[in-house]
Amino acid sequence: MFVPGVLGSDKTTVSVGTGNTEFYPLYGSVGNIFNSTRRAHRDGLSVVATRDYSGSAAFRKFRRQLFHSSLNRILQPLKPHMTVPRVTRCADGHFRRVIYGLGPYIADYPEQALLTSIVQGWCPVCLSPPDNLDSPSGRRSHEHTDALLEGCTLKELWDDFGIVGDLIPFTTGFPRADIHELISMDLLHQIIKGTFKDHVVEWVEEYIRGTHETAEADRILADIDRRIAITTPFPGLRHFYTGRGYKQWTGNDSKGLMKVYLPAIAGHVPSTVVKAVADVIEFCYLVRRSVINEDTLVSIDAAVARFHAHREIFRATSRPDGFSLPRQHSITHYRRLIQNFGAPNGLCSSITESKHIKAVKRPYRRTNHNRALSQMLLTNQRLDKLAAARPNDENLDAGAIDGPTCIGKVKLAKSYVRKVPRNVHELAEYLEQPRLCELIRRFLFDQLNPASPVPGGRAALDRCPEFSTERVFIFNSARAVFYAPSDMSGVGGMHHERIRATKSWYRGPPRYDCVFLEHDKDAAGFRGLHAARVRLFLRFKFRGVEYPCVLIHWFSARGDSPCPDTGMWIVTPDSERNGRPSLAVVHLDALLRGAHLIGVAGKDFIPVHHFDFSDSLDAFKAFYVNKYADHHAHEIAF
Structure with missing residues (x-):
């Protein structure tokens, strides 16, 4: 049995007051690993520069080599059993x-350059020159570097190949270990924060400022922020109350912006700019899937090719020197990395970025800041013992649910709304839904006459069952549980979310969420779905049978294909001939999960005052079906 150790590190500074202590905590994870190695991983490496030598080339070389030597020493306990098997008890007993x-x-990327002993600006896995990183080239390897060391000077290695030739990589001496082959993808820094947030979003702003007068550019950017701020709420969606106006962006902020940014810029910039942004987001969601097949790999290659073509529009305003950016260049290697390591499924340094807060920064704050390293190690040891004493104390993420695979269900909330009428006619008056009784009768017609050629919506009302004395219970929400392994899910791949229909959400304005309903299992993507807005969750008994239901407002797709710029479907709310909204009562089992709709603003500007996110679903005439709300939506609403 071969057990590879997955490694990760993320440079961090823990001396906030002076900023002179840099830590390189190393994190490792395998099924069974020696405790001494686990502790070494958590301890991390501390590098302190002194004023006398911090600027010298010799000291910089010493620090880099110390990093590699420390990693080599940490991993030494594993080396004997990289060639000789060790009898180990596995998790299954x-x-x-x-x-x-x-x-x-x-x-x-900065640590990738340090790990692979290359010059900043070069690629750690290929030999493309720094001024044309996306050009075809050969691959780096220890064998290639060793051959160059025999015939080139250190200066030639630095200038012609981007190699720091006087460093010994930490993988030297370990079997089957070539650091150039081990460098993995990093979705957070390479794609989400790098290519999307730091590159494309900034380029869009520079494009707007470069093609408009200052006052008009400020007006457009302010409207983009307002569009982001009024985005309708959705489970797990980051709400940007002031748009993009943040000085310090976290990884979660960048992920949240990616989900709502595309509709915000549509109409204010040319379609080529919108397509360039859409290509980056599409690429990120494709490589993030937990299951990647050959068709997905083809789609990934197509997204990269489209992005390389569409990004040329930014050359005049943002990138006159070209697009040789190491983090952005890394997307060209993702297909090979996926084929080597498998589906990344969110693999990125955000894992280690969150860990070093717990393992380094918080323990540092508990010290007296005098020779803190030994105090930090002692704190971590004690925290490990406390965690071992209560192994079941960890709380699961709110989005993850344990359960059987591939079984989904929507259930009403456990508690119904109290102090409201139970009679359907009084309830209709209370809810301002005068057609509630009629719609329930038409629903019952469909339930009692499934083979009828005339659906309940078009049947004569006098043919529908009478419904007047039964008690009706209403609910503020329902819980959808569905199979979504690409999102935060339980062992069986199950994920859950809350769908709300309430007159007041957190004592504020009303909230009526949108949902997907399945209508054609054989159709692919959104063609097999309906979008609707929930107006009421209800339950009643009729002739001894209990019916959990939902009152919905239907939406219809505009056209037979997604928007060519954003790649999202556009839907519009349905109306009847007399102008009334097209409502229906359907069984709760018809719901698949929640849907996120974002208003299509086009070239219009959002009012500055008296417009809130709670008004969005009532104010717009058309909506994008946001397939980027989460990864499951991306898989079903394409």
Whole structure:
């Protein structure tokens, strides 16, 4: 049995007051690993520069080599069993002969350059020149570097190949270990924060400022912020109350912006700019899937090719020197990395970025800041013992649910709304839904006459069952549980979310969410779905049978294909001939999950005052079906 160790590191500064202590905490994870190695991973590496030598080339070389030597020393306990099997008890209780190895290494680009001993600006896995990174080239390897060391000077290695030739990589001496092959993808820093937030979003702003007068550019950018701020709420969606106006962006902020940014710029910039942004987001969601097949790989290649073509529009305003950016260039290697390591499924240094807060920064704050390292190590040891004493104390993420695979269900909330009428006619008056009784009768006609050629919506009302004395219970929400392994999910791949229909959400304005309903299992993507807005969750008994239902407002797709610029479907709310909204009562089982709709603003500007996110679903005439709300929506609403 071969067990590769997945490694990750993320440079951090813990001395906030003076800023002179840099830590490189190393994190590792395999099924079974020696405790000494686990502790070494958590301890991290501390590098302190002194004023006398911090600027010298010799000291910089010393620091880089110290980093590699420390990693090599940390991993030494594994080395004997990289060639000789070790009998190890596995998680299933069985003993197996295990061969250990070094697996993927997750790191941001500056650390990738340090790990692979290359010059900043070069690619850590290929030999493309820094002024044309996307050009075809050969791959880096230890063998290639060793051959160059025999015939080139250190200066030639630096200038012609981007190699720091006087460093010994930490993988030297380990079997089956080539750091250039072990460098993994980093979705957070390379794609989400790098290509999307730091590159494309900034380029869009520079394009707007470069093609408009200052006052008009400020007006457009302010409207983009307002569009982002009024985005309708959705489970797990980051709400940007002031748009993009943040000085310090976290990884979650960048992920949240990616979900709502595309509709915000549509109409204010040319379609080529919108397509360039859409290509980056589409690429990110494709490589993030938990299951990637050959068709997905083809789609990934197509997204990269489209992005390279569409980004040329930014050359005049933002990138006159070209697009040789290491983080952006990394997307060209993702297909090979996926084929080597498998589906990344969110693999990125955000894992280690969150860990170093717990393992380094918080323990540092508990010290007296005098020779803090030993105090930090002691704190971590004690925290580990406390965690081992209560292994079940961890709380699961709100979005993850344990359960059987591929079984989904929508259930009403456990508690119904109290102090409201139970009679359907009084309830209709209370809810300002005068057609509630009629719609329930038409629903019952469909339930009692499934083979009728005339649906309940078109049947004569006098043919529908009478419904007047039954008690009706209403609910503020329902809980959808569905199979979504690409999102935060339980062991069985199950994810849950809350769908709301309430007159007041957190004592504020009303909230009536949107949903997907399945209508054609054989149609692909959104063609097999309906979009609707929930107006009421209700439950009643009729002739001894209990019916959990939902009152919905239907939406219809505009056209037979998605928007060519954004790649999202556009829907409009349905109306009847007399102008009334097209409502219906359907069984709760017809609901698939929640849907996120974002208003299509086009070239119009959002009012500055008296317009809130709670008004969005009532104010717009058309809506984008946001397939980027989460990864499951991206898989079903394409």
